[in-house]
Amino acid sequence: xxxxxxxxxxVFFTIYFIALHxxxxxxxxxxxxSIRRYMEExxxxxxxxxxxxxxxxxxxxxxxxxxxxxxxxxxxxxxQMNYPEFEIIVINDGSTDNTMNVLxxxxxxxxxxxxxxxxxxxxxxxxxxxxxxYRNLRVVDKENGGKADSLNTGINISRFPLFCxxxxxxxxxxxxxxxxxxxxxxxxxxxxxGGTVRIANGCSINKGFVTEANLPKxxxxxxxxxxxxxxxxFGRLGWSPLNALLIISGAFGLFHKExxxxxxxxxxxxxGEDMELIVRLHRVLRKRKKAYKITFVPDPICWTEAPxxxxxxxxxxxxxxxxxxxxxLRNRELLFDRNGGVVGWVAMPYMLIFEWFGPFVELxxxxxxxxxxxxxxxxxxxxxxxxxxxxxxxxLLSTVAVLLEEMSFHIYSKPWYVIIxxxxxxxxxxxxxxxxxxxxxxxxxxELKGHKPQWGHMKRNASWNxx
Amino acid sequence: MESFLDFNxxxxxxxxxxxxxxxxxxxxxxxxxxxxxxxxxKLVYHDIKRKKFLNIWRPILMESIAHTPNKLPRLNKTxxxxxxxxxxxxxxxxxxxxxxxxxxxxxRLDIHRHSAxxxxxxxxxxxxxxxxxxxxxxxKSSWELLASIAQSDQTILSMAAYRALILIDGDRALEELxxxxxxxxxxxxxxxxxxxxxxxxxxxxxxxxxxxxxxSKDNLPRILKYINALNCQNASKVFKRILTExxxxxxxxxxxxxxxDPSAIDIVREFTTYAxxxxxxxxxxxxxNIGAEEDIPVLEKMLxxxxxxxxxxxxxxxxxxxxxxxxxxxxxxSKHNDKFAxxxxxxxxxxxxxxx
Numbered sequence: 001x002x003x004x005x006x007x008x009x010x011v012f013f014t015i016y017f018i019a020l021h022x023x024x025x026x027x028x029x030x031x032x033x034s035i036r037r038y039m040e041e042x043x044x045x046x047x048x049x050x051x052x053x054x055x056x057x058x059x060x061x062x063x064x065x066x067x068x069x070x071x072x073x074x075x076x077x078x079x080q081m082n083y084p085e086f087e088i089i090v091i092n093d094g095s096t097d098n099t100m101n102v103l104x105x106x107x108x109x110x111x112x113x114x115x116x117x118x119x120x121x122x123x124x125x126x127x128x129x130x131x132x133x134y135r136n137l138r139v140v141d142k143e144n145g146g147k148a149d150s151l152n153t154g155i156n157i158s159r160f161p162l163f164c165x166x167x168x169x170x171x172x173x174x175x176x177x178x179x180x181x182x183x184x185x186x187x188x189x190x191x192x193x194g195g196t197v198r199i200a201n202g203c204s205i206n207k208g209f210v211t212e213a214n215l216p217k218x219x220x221x222x223x224x225x226x227x228x229x230x231x232x233x234f235g236r237l238g239w240s241p242l243n244a245l246l247i248i249s250g251a252f253g254l255f256h257k258e259x260x261x262x263x264x265x266x267x268x269x270x271x272g273e274d275m276e277l278i279v280r281l282h283r284v285l286r287k288r289k290k291a292y293k294i295t296f297v298p299d300p301i302c303w304t305e306a307p308x309x310x311x312x313x314x315x316x317x318x319x320x321x322x323x324x325x326x327x328x329l330r331n332r333e334l335l336f337d338r339n340g341g342v343v344g345w346v347a348m349p350y351m352l353i354f355e356w357f358g359p360f361v362e363l364x365x366x367x368x369x370x371x372x373x374x375x376x377x378x379x380x381x382x383x384x385x386x387x388x389x390x391x392x393x394x395x396l397l398s399t400v401a402v403l404l405e406e407m408s409f410h411i412y413s414k415p416w417y418v419i420i421x422x423x424x425x426x427x428x429x430x431x432x433x434x435x436x437x438x439x440x441x442x443x444x445x446x447e448l449k450g451h452k453p454q455w456g457h458m459k460r461n462a463s464w465n466x467x
Numbered sequence: 468m469e470s471f472l473d474f475n476x477x478x479x480x481x482x483x484x485x486x487x488x489x490x491x492x493x494x495x496x497x498x499x500x501x502x503x504x505x506x507x508x509k510l511v512y513h514d515i516k517r518k519k520f521l522n523i524w525r526p527i528l529m530e531s532i533a534h535t536p537n538k539l540p541r542l543n544k545t546x547x548x549x550x551x552x553x554x555x556x557x558x559x560x561x562x563x564x565x566x567x568x569x570x571x572x573x574x575r576l577d578i579h580r581h582s583a584x585x586x587x588x589x590x591x592x593x594x595x596x597x598x599x600x601x602x603x604x605x606x607k608s609s610w611e612l613l614a615s616i617a618q619s620d621q622t623i624l625s626m627a628a629y630r631a632l633i634l635i636d637g638d639r640a641l642e643e644l645x646x647x648x649x650x651x652x653x654x655x656x657x658x659x660x661x662x663x664x665x666x667x668x669x670x671x672x673x674x675x676x677x678x679x680x681x682x683s684k685d686n687l688p689r690i691l692k693y694i695n696a697l698n699c700q701n702a703s704k705v706f707k708r709i710l711t712e713x714x715x716x717x718x719x720x721x722x723x724x725x726x727x728d729p730s731a732i733d734i735v736r737e738f739t740t741y742a743x744x745x746x747x748x749x750x751x752x753x754x755x756n757i758g759a760e761e762d763i764p765v766l767e768k769m770l771x772x773x774x775x776x777x778x779x780x781x782x783x784x785x786x787x788x789x790x791x792x793x794x795x796x797x798x799x800x801s802k803h804n805d806k807f808a809x810x811x812x813x814x815x816x817x818x819x820x821x822x823x
Contacts, residue, residue, distance in 0.1 A: 014485060018488075039592070040590060040591045040592045055657050056657075112814070112817055113810070113813040113814055113817050114814055115775065115778070115779070115807065115810035115811040115813070115814045130821065132821065135821070135822075185655040185657055185658065186622065186653075381482070382482055385482060385485045385486060385489065386485075388485070388489045389485055389488070389489065392489050392492045392493070392496075393492060395496055396492050396495055396496055396499075399496050399500065399503075400499055402499075402503055403499050403502055403503050403506075406502075406503050406506045406507060407506065410507075410510060415507050415508075415511055418503060418504075419504070422503055426496075
């Protein structure tokens with residue numbers, strides 16, 4: 001009986017891992033096709049860059065909570081964006097530090113009698129300020145309500161048809177807006193677009209912009225570079241042509257404001273408000289039978305600091321898993337819905353089976369094989385083969401991500417970085433990935449126990465070279 | 468059923484398949500490593516050679532801005548793409564006489580011939596470079612080929628070909644390709660507006676307004692967008708006709724946006740109470756452009772509109788009217804009972820003060 005159980009487990013887990021990695025490989029193939037086409041069509045942008053006034057103006061929403069150290073540099077960098085018409089709205093979410101005073105002083109802010117309209121219900125707005133120095137900069141001072149509440153406030157006050165949600169610590173490129181708006185110009189059905197997020201640790205930064213892409217020194221951050229490549233270049237690029245993209249990073253995303261307002265804005269009772277909004281957009285727009293597009297722009301247009309200590313990383317991953325879980329749960333109607341299309345019939349089940357439940361199966365598989373081997377139900381040969389499959393495919397996928405990067409943007413100019421990255425892509429599959437799975441399972445248990453999700457405070461190291 | 472549950476057999480099959488699979492996986496990972504190294508070496512090698520090549524040609528191209536050099540070095544065809552990219556980039560940055568000099572250098576190096584060959588490439592990137600270069604070089608002999616690409620299904624290539632034709636002969640391209648321009652719903656309006664700015668504004672406006680007469684319901688909004696982007700001075704007749712004869716809210720909004728003809732004031736007034744707020748917003752804007760003294764009460768009423776944007780534009784239009792000063796605006800504010808009207812006027816007055 002026990003022997004049968006281990007024999008069954010062995011077959012089940014092997015098939016599961018092959019199915020999981022098979023799904024990844026299909027996404028891989030789709031990504032390679034997408035990136036080749038994208039590079040062909042967009043790499044030579046020889047069309048003239050003269051603005052005509054028909055470009056869609058953009059409101060950039062920057063929620064800030066206790067960001068007194070970095071906020072001024074972040075805003076100064078955003079003000080330098082290359083784009084004909086945009087405004088910046090900083091939302092001070094009841095910071096307990098000196099964020100508001102720093103902003104008032106540096107940007108010469110004055111209270112402005114704005115006729116505020118609360119289309120989306122939010123915490124009370126205390127004051128609205130306008131910069132005397134930069135006319136396209138406004139700051140909202142409000143009661144603390146979290147990131148989603150701040151973004152909703154920003155949406156209420158924004159003037160333009162598109163809004164761009166930006167984290168206060170995101171580092172953008174001068175042309176980030178020009179690039180992320182392209183899907184909206186190319187297809188008016190576009191309601192949301194997201195870009196690739198890269199790790200800023202180790203990079204050279206000048207006046208708020210990345211001047212040279214370098215690899216971080218800390219191994220944990222290097223693993224995250226490899227992990228982000230895999231997540232963005234496959235995870236997102238693969239789904240985009242199927243119009244089944246379920247995540248747009250909260251660090252940098254562009255949205256059609258009226259559509260977002262029509263689905264109720266950001267949910268304030270979820271920790272993964274960025275993903276939840278995208279899944280809800282799919283669900284509601286499909287229900288309304290409205291033609292829409294949610295697109296991914298593969299250009300590296302946003303940089304963010306990665307945690308370099310296990311505690312912060314653990315908290316971040318727990319938040320992500322809780323976000324994923326809440327997004328799927330709150331929009332479960334979309335799963336196998338009659339009008340669900342590729343999202344409801346492929347992307348959602350994929351997310352549920354492989355991303356949400358995957359860590360559990362993965363660890364259960366490893367534990368079962370180890371137990372089976374220890375008690376003599378599974379031979380050493382079989383156990384080794386199992387681990388090779390579990391890790392081997394992961395290695396293949398991570399290394400292909402490095403290849404894809406080399407085929408497209410090759411942002412790391414120093415050749416030895418590519419070799420380091422290649423080996424990091426191999427090593428991250430042994431230990432780092434399993435650690436992630438444990439954290440993700442922790443998140444699931446926390447959710448079962450009814451623990452309220454906590455806002456994580458990023459421990460900032462600013463481990464880039466500010467010149 | 469029994470044989471399915473015979474795990475020993477299933478395990479054996481799984482095991483054998485797994486071993487073979489892993490061999491392939493290891494092989495592919497090795498292949499990926501070799502490819503990554505090879506691609507990087509190629510990139511570094513090409514980069515060094517490219518820099519060396521551009522170090523020769525950049526000064527020559529820069530020098531040509533002032534005068535055309537008598538003697539040119541031989542162009543290494545391996546770096547033809549790099550040369551053309553550099554040439555196009557410089558061309559887009561400069562204007563006037565330097566364009567003529569750059570074209571003359573490119574012609575001496577036979578770039579037009581190479582670019583024409585690029586049009587038949589299977590890579591869109593190379594095709595696009597060829598199209599852009601032929602346009603910038605004003606190569607008349609490529610007209611037919613470019614015109615056929617302009618009619619192809621590929622959005623970016625067809626649009627680039629259209630622009631190249633505009634650069635080669637603006638008037639001819641406008642006339643011959645107007646039916647295509649009107650039909651292409653996949654060409655982003657902002658991009659086309661950029662392209663049309665390179666044409667004779669009077670001619671483009673004349674053709675666009677004429678096209679409105681026979682345009683289909685689907686194409687008319689697009690033409691009106693181009694008319695607005697070109698700031699056509701001759702469009703008021705078309706706008707007035709559409710506002711009185713059409714039954715389409717979107718068309719009303721497009722026509723009201725740029726309506727600058729005082730004789731249309733009665734038509735505009737009718738739209739200030741229109742059911743759709745998008746139309747009311749544009750009616751408020753139009754009143755700011757052509758409104759008279761008797762429109763002040765109309766705009767005052769619009770300050771209490773349920774829609775924020777209507778109130779905001781009405782307040783802006785009130786401030787914009789030439790015969791109204793801050794004192795009068797303050798008196799309008801104080802006599803208004805509606806708190807929304809007061810709030811929006813406060814905002815616009817504060818904006819006006821900040822701007823002054």
